[in-house]
Amino acid sequence: MKTKTPAIPYVVWMAVFVVVPLLLIVVYAFTNYDGKFTLENFTNLDVFLQVCGNSLYLAAVATAICLLIAYPFAYFLAQTGPTTRKVAMLFIMLPMWMNFLLRTYAWMSILENHGFLNQLLALVGIPPLHIINTDAAVILGMVYNFLPFMILPIFSVIEKLDRRYIEAAQDLGAGKLQVFRRVIFPLSVPGVISGIMMVFIPSISTFAISKLLGGGMSFLLGDLIEMQFLGSAYNPHLGSAISLMMLLLVIIAMLIMNRFGDGEEGAVMM
Amino acid sequence: MQxxxxxxxxxxxxxxxxxxxxxxAVLIVFSFNDSKSRTVWSGFSLHWYQELFQDEEILSAFSTTLTVSVLAALIATVLGTAAAIGFHSMKRRPRHLLLTINNIPMTNADIITGVSLMLLFVFTGNLLGFSLGFGTLLVAHITFNIPYVVLAVLPKLRQLNPNLGEAAMDLGATPWQAFWKVLMPELRPGILNGLLIAFTLSIDDFVISYFTAGSEVxxxxxQIYAMTRKRISPEVNALSTILFITVLALLLIVNFREMHQTKQAEKRNKALQKDGVKGGAK
Structure with a gap:
């Protein structure tokens, strides 16, 4: 059954719908409305740099929080019995069946000035918190939406970890902490890296979350790009230039990840 | 360690x-709210469920989502499985290159995938005389689904005994028969897994659809995003609640059946072992 022919349709498909569109972004980024070559789209990047800084900051904080929650969660879950593990994984995936915009919208009801959280705080006698339309709300939205993408890869790496390594370390006299620090954690790094990618990239590029929970107060890279293509500031050439810069960020991140993963299939574990 | x-x-x-x-929980509870408020509870009612089944806009958006997700998942599964089989028999270098390209839509930010496809569709649409719509939406969904199918099927191919197909053909099976009767059953779990992932991703997608569907579809x-500018109707809560409960029920049924089957298998194994011990003692 050695035959390469079945791959032909998909190779053509990839060329037309993956490679050509990315090349089009490059072409648009370096041309103007008349189709002439220009670097103009890259000279007005003041706004870009400002937005980029803000996006990177929020995405980095959200990714760090996700990692802090997901790692212990995945670690403890991996120690439970097979049935618990399976059911828990199902319940991690299940929220995906409820549209993410809708779930984010529900957070609005919770975080609003007269929302559930403040109603609850009022009952206990704590003064209301102002969370909605702040950076904190946007970060919360990111953590909420992308946490499963951090949990899944870390969990699948720890779950498949060869128990004999741990036993060997214990036999050689390592304490609990040492086993974790010198054996378990280093072996789980590929899962951590893949989780960081799967949270960080959607976080820097989101535009719906910032609109709903940030109320236009925090403006992210995704918002900036969306504005150029479907929004008020219609300019696909500038939009392509910004997309190209973001693509570079993604490529840098991918290269870093490839150094850690085993290359071919390190990327996604679902 | 348990x-x-x-x-x-x-x-x-x-x-x-x-x-x-x-x-x-907030969404589900407020789908039963009597008033339109999303923070104040004013009594239980099935009002929004009744409204839902008369709301043409929401129902048609829902049927578009289902149609595009089912079609995209099926087409992506066929193309992706075929591609995985082809990739598997390639030499290391070309396979590595193709898998790197395969990784692009998965690792890339959704918004860039969406925007780049939009540029392609608008550009070729102007040349060939078509505009954004259901067709472009479907193509976009297939494009971001296939990579996951490829990655779900490839590991199963690696586990496969390479001599299996040849053995079948030695015994007189045609290549086609060897494929359907010998390879397929081995690959099935990977293919089904890919299909499920693809379907879930399509259902949940917003960003790529937003850029590739145009204004007609x-x-x-x-639809929900358009509503957030003003206020999301509780009808959407009602629809999501129905969907959520359906999926939850399906998952529970499938899992209970699986668990039941494994338990039965364990019992049978134990019984067999006992018999074996007795037999040995005689």
């Missing part, structure tokens, strides 16, 4: 699930 977790671990894990399900997610 169940030796400290209490703090259990507390943490429960908190994570509470965090994940809190907004979902709307998926449910796009």
């Amino acid at each position: 169940n030796k977790n400290p209490v703090i671990a259990k507390v943490l894990n429960v908190l994570v699930f509470l965090f994940l399900y809190l907004p979902i 709307a998926t449910l997610a796009m």
Whole structure:
């Protein structure tokens, strides 16, 4: 059954719908409305740099929080019995069946000035918190939406970890902490890296979350790009230039990840 | 290593699930609210469920979402499985290159995938005389689905005994028969897994649809996004609640059946072992 022919349709498909569109972004980024070559789209990047800084900051904080929650969660879950593990994984995936915009919208009801959280705080006698339309709300939205993408890869790496390594370390006299620090954690790094990618990239590029929970107060890279293509500031050439810069960020991140993963299939574990 | 977790671990894990399900609980509870408010409870009612089944816009967006997800998942599964089989028999270098390209839509930010496809569709649309619509939406969904199918099927191919196909053909099977009767059953779990992932991703997608569907067609997610500018109708809560409960029920049924089957198998094994011991003692 050695035959390469079945791959032909998909190779053509990839060329037309993956490679050509990315090349089009490059072409648009370096041309103007008349189709002439220009670097103009890259000279007005003041706004870009400002937005980029803000996006990177929020995405980095959200990714760090996700990692802090997901790692212990995945670690403890991996120690439970097979049935618990399976059911828990199902319940991690299940929220995906409820549209993410809708779930984010529900957070609005919770975080609003007269929302559930403040109603609850009022009952206990704590003064209301102002969370909605702040950076904190946007970060919360990111953590909420992308946490499963951090949990899944870390969990699948720890779950498949060869128990004999741990036993060997214990036999050689390592304490609990040492086993974790010198054996378990280093072996789980590929899962951590893949989780960081799967949270960080959607976080820097989101535009719906910032609109709903940030109320236009925090403006992210995704918002900036969306504005150029479907929004008020219609300019696909500038939009392509910004997309190209973001693509570079993604490529840098991918290269870093490839150094850690085993290359071919390190990327996604679902 | 089972169940030796400290209490703090259990507390943490429960908190994570509470965090994940809190907004979902809010959505479900308020789908039964009597008034339109999303923070004030004014009594139980099935009002929004009745309205839902008369709302043409939401129902048509929902049917668009289902149609595009089913079609995209099926087409992506066929193309992706074929591609995985082809990739598997390639030499290392070309396979590595193709798998790197295969990784692009998965690793890339959704918004860039969406925007780049939009440029392609608008550009070729102007040349060939078509505009954004259901067709472009479907192509976009297939494009971001295939990579996941490829990655779900490839590991199964690696586990496969390479001599299996040849053995079948030695015994007189045609290549086609060898494929369907010998390879397929081995690959099935990977293919089904790929299909499920593809379908789930399509249902949940908003960003790529938003850029590739144009203004004539709307998926449910796009409809919801349009509504967030003013206020989301509780009808959408009602629809999501129905969907959520359906999926939950399906998952539970499938899992209980699986668990039941494994238990039965274990019992049978134990019984067999006992018999074996007795037989040996005689």
